[in-house]
Amino acid sequence: MESSQATGAPPLTAAGPQRRWGDRVFAGLTVGSGVTILALLAGVALFLLIESLPAASASPAELPEGKTLVDYIAPLAFGTILAATIAVLIAVPLAVAVALFISHVAPRRIVLALGFLVDLLAAIPSIVYGLWGIFVLGPAAVPVLEWLEQKLGFIVFFKGPASATGRTMLVAGLVLAVMILPIVSAVCREVFTQTPRKLQEGALALGATRWEMIKMTVLPFGKSSIISGSMLGLGRALGETMAVTIILSVSGIVTFNLISQANPSTIAANIALDFPESSGLAVNTLIASGLVLFAITLVTNLAARAIISRQNIQ
Amino acid sequence: MQAPVDTPPLLAAPRGGPLWRRKLVNRVMTGLIVLAFVVALIPLFSLLFEVVKRGLPGLDWEFLTGTPRGVVGGGGAAHAIVGTVVITGVTAIISVPVGILAAIYLTEYGEGRLRRWLTFFVDVMTGIPSIVAGLFAFALFAIFLGPGIRLGLMGAVALSVLMIPIVIRSSEEVLKIVPNHLREASYALGTSKWRTIVKVVLPTAFAGLVTGVMIAVARIVGETAPLLVTTGIVDSINTNPFEGRMQNLAVYAYSEYRTPGVMKQASYDRAWAAALTLIAIVMILNVVARLVYRRYKTEIR
Numbered sequence: 001m002e003s004s005q006a007t008g009a010p011p012l013t014a015a016g017p018q019r020r021w022g023d024r025v026f027a028g029l030t031v032g033s034g035v036t037i038l039a040l041l042a043g044v045a046l047f048l049l050i051e052s053l054p055a056a057s058a059s060p061a062e063l064p065e066g067k068t069l070v071d072y073i074a075p076l077a078f079g080t081i082l083a084a085t086i087a088v089l090i091a092v093p094l095a096v097a098v099a100l101f102i103s104h105v106a107p108r109r110i111v112l113a114l115g116f117l118v119d120l121l122a123a124i125p126s127i128v129y130g131l132w133g134i135f136v137l138g139p140a141a142v143p144v145l146e147w148l149e150q151k152l153g154f155i156v157f158f159k160g161p162a163s164a165t166g167r168t169m170l171v172a173g174l175v176l177a178v179m180i181l182p183i184v185s186a187v188c189r190e191v192f193t194q195t196p197r198k199l200q201e202g203a204l205a206l207g208a209t210r211w212e213m214i215k216m217t218v219l220p221f222g223k224s225s226i227i228s229g230s231m232l233g234l235g236r237a238l239g240e241t242m243a244v245t246i247i248l249s250v251s252g253i254v255t256f257n258l259i260s261q262a263n264p265s266t267i268a269a270n271i272a273l274d275f276p277e278s279s280g281l282a283v284n285t286l287i288a289s290g291l292v293l294f295a296i297t298l299v300t301n302l303a304a305r306a307i308i309s310r311q312n313i314q
Numbered sequence: 315m316q317a318p319v320d321t322p323p324l325l326a327a328p329r330g331g332p333l334w335r336r337k338l339v340n341r342v343m344t345g346l347i348v349l350a351f352v353v354a355l356i357p358l359f360s361l362l363f364e365v366v367k368r369g370l371p372g373l374d375w376e377f378l379t380g381t382p383r384g385v386v387g388g389g390g391a392a393h394a395i396v397g398t399v400v401i402t403g404v405t406a407i408i409s410v411p412v413g414i415l416a417a418i419y420l421t422e423y424g425e426g427r428l429r430r431w432l433t434f435f436v437d438v439m440t441g442i443p444s445i446v447a448g449l450f451a452f453a454l455f456a457i458f459l460g461p462g463i464r465l466g467l468m469g470a471v472a473l474s475v476l477m478i479p480i481v482i483r484s485s486e487e488v489l490k491i492v493p494n495h496l497r498e499a500s501y502a503l504g505t506s507k508w509r510t511i512v513k514v515v516l517p518t519a520f521a522g523l524v525t526g527v528m529i530a531v532a533r534i535v536g537e538t539a540p541l542l543v544t545t546g547i548v549d550s551i552n553t554n555p556f557e558g559r560m561q562n563l564a565v566y567a568y569s570e571y572r573t574p575g576v577m578k579q580a581s582y583d584r585a586w587a588a589a590l591t592l593i594a595i596v597m598i599l600n601v602v603a604r605l606v607y608r609r610y611k612t613e614i615r
Contacts, residue, residue, distance in 0.1 A: 026508035030419035033412045034432045037478060041435050044442065044475065047453035097350030105347050114351075116604075121358050123596050125536025126444075127564045128589045131571060132361045135368070135582075178357045185354075209340035232441070239443020241539035242568065268445045268539065275543045283461060290449040294442070301441035305434065 079264030086173025095184035122182035130246030138166025187229030231304035369590025372583035394566035413481025448540030466555030484526025
């Protein structure tokens, strides 16, 4: 880069000054775009904050449901984290296996096509996942929910009564899991394929089976990618809106019961449900909840990126 | 992509012995990995199958050309199709230049603190939830134009927050693989830096840039949440992003599901038809993007 920059400024010729002028304008444009993007991100935080302030300073009686801002947002934050946690618990083991399948098990000729199929999962709009969840997966899940209530009802998560429509936290978490699987899997896959070949061949030369080789070389090498990929997935699941909005039947309660008709809502779903019909302070309250969501996802993503950049340095 | 390493054939092991057990574990784990992959793809195929099955009945001429304006329990999605095109177009007009210029900054000019910050915050930006992007656009316009404001432009601003980082990431990838000797050859002919970028680097990377933009468009064309809070819901055609509410296909599908009219099933059919149209658009964009890349990419040696 440095040397090319030196050659990039040719000695002064007749056209010299003119060229430098063009260079300055073009460089200015690119720097301007970069600064615009940083300003945009700062603007997201700033404008959400400005529009949240009226809700923060209002008395509880003026806010929706007559609760304080904290009491209003806390159950939503609980629901958000619960749904995202279910999604991550289901998606990560599957995503790691999918990544291993593509990087180490599948025949080489079809690897590209398989990767494309997994990427397609990420390309499907969330509204379509929502419709699929409520009309297809939800009804199909009802017998499973009933079975869980009967056989595992002693566990707090499956206390029931099982929903008759499938519009439950477990189904919403399942759909979120499908939606985040591609991103988790993509992050893992990239690092798995970079496992040093000499380590893998060494393991095999010592007589390891393929699984032993994966367990001893690929997984330890990719450990931090599994963690960072999971956190990126968690960030996605926390902020996912439409699928949850459509699937979950909400009642605003706080419960760990994953299979009943009464579920806590999530921040994002609550905004999508209430925003179109809200006005005045209700709008400010919803924006304040959005700011909390922004903060939660920001922390998650920063942690994920910090892990990724540390692993890149190594 | 690295070649998978195959297990060397082991001698037949005695049943129940340690070697036999290790081979068994290997078989079982391999089987589980294959099974996980199959399980992960079941939702994809189920979803595609159901969308086609339930979407086709509603996808008729009226759906494509009519609007619900003044029609009880019927109408079409023409207003939503027009809205999708306008909103997506405006978003692309904002995001593509900013995104590509920022990518040029990162690959060709960037150094020091600004470059590090930008790289880092673009990553952060890819994680912004879409609903938060929508609230941002709403807050931005509401402060200046009052809280009741709903515009196509607001939706485009919200979607730009989501699209710009995708454009930057993909453009950066393709600009990075333009070999340095092309740049140096251009400098050796006395060409200035910006003309080298415009005449040598960008044309070399052109197919990759187009592919990246198409995939970015595919990612935002089906967004619902940010538009729900910025462009609102409306039932007539509006082609002006600077005035009045605007509908896109995803929001249309949502409102048909959420507030079905007198004929419930007809509404649901239209929601599925809109879903099918969206998936078709997304698939076509994805496939064409990859074809463009294969057909027009410059061979780099």
